[in-house]
Amino acid sequence: NAGVTQTPKFQVLKTGQSMTLQCAQDMNHEYMSWYRQDPGMGLRLIHYSVGAGITDQGEVPNGYNVSRSTTEDFPLRLLSAAPSQTSVYFCASSYSAGGVGNTIYFGEGSWLTVV
Amino acid sequence: GENVEQHPSTLSVQEGDSAVIKCTYSDSASNYFPWYKQELGKRPQLIIDIRSNVGEKKDQRIAVTLNKTAKHFSLHITETQPEDSAVYFCAASLIGARQLTFGSGTQLTVLP
Numbered sequence: 001n002a003g004v005t006q007t008p009k010f011q012v013l014k015t016g017q018s019m020t021l022q023c024a025q026d027m028n029h030e031y032m033s034w035y036r037q038d039p040g041m042g043l044r045l046i047h048y049s050v051g052a053g054i055t056d057q058g059e060v061p062n063g064y065n066v067s068r069s070t071t072e073d074f075p076l077r078l079l080s081a082a083p084s085q086t087s088v089y090f091c092a093s094s095y096s097a098g099g100v101g102n103t104i105y106f107g108e109g110s111w112l113t114v115v
Numbered sequence: 116g117e118n119v120e121q122h123p124s125t126l127s128v129q130e131g132d133s134a135v136i137k138c139t140y141s142d143s144a145s146n147y148f149p150w151y152k153q154e155l156g157k158r159p160q161l162i163i164d165i166r167s168n169v170g171e172k173k174d175q176r177i178a179v180t181l182n183k184t185a186k187h188f189s190l191h192i193t194e195t196q197p198e199d200s201a202v203y204f205c206a207a208s209l210i211g212a213r214q215l216t217f218g219s220g221t222q223l224t225v226l227p
Contacts, residue, residue, distance in 0.1 A: 040124065040219055040220075041219055042121075042204055042217040042218055042219040042220050043159065043204060043217040044217075045214055045215075048213060048214065050213065056213065058214060059214070090158065090159070096211075101147050101166075101210035101211060103149075103161045103164075104149075104151075104161065104215065106158040106159050106160070107158060108157075108158050109158055
């Protein structure tokens, strides 16, 4: 049981490039989400999903796309990277389709730098 | 939507002393208040949570108190140890909601 696995751990992008952060969980969780962590700003929700085929926007969705074709996978796509997207990204999952009220399990994080 | 403010942003205590981190929230309907601990370079992990039907919850050296009238809740760590040094995040939301709102975090340093 690996929990929440995200890749890559470190990535440097040039402005305008696109990339996908991969996330997979093996706990059969319905709820999955992506957060970004910036100094002094805590964890901010980018997008979330309550099940396969269902996604929605969080607090800071601009510049990011997601899809959920399976229960296990929830990739995050940066469409055209900007320096403002330099951050640490965490994928997370939770048992309940309702999301809040159950423990959120985070991945190890992906450190992204856009130059 | 919910707004969570967390104070202080940094906190230094001597080993063995107590540490208190406070959070306030804006939505009176919120009824779920978890705390996450993030060690340097690691992922956040849940350490304790409280629901609005109780005013206090303890787990060994960690306790959380909730004042629904004043809309604030606090994390108390007693007999602090060096391994308690980390960033602590509070959060608040309504059970069953789709989004959990986090505070900005508190960097706790326990000095030997």
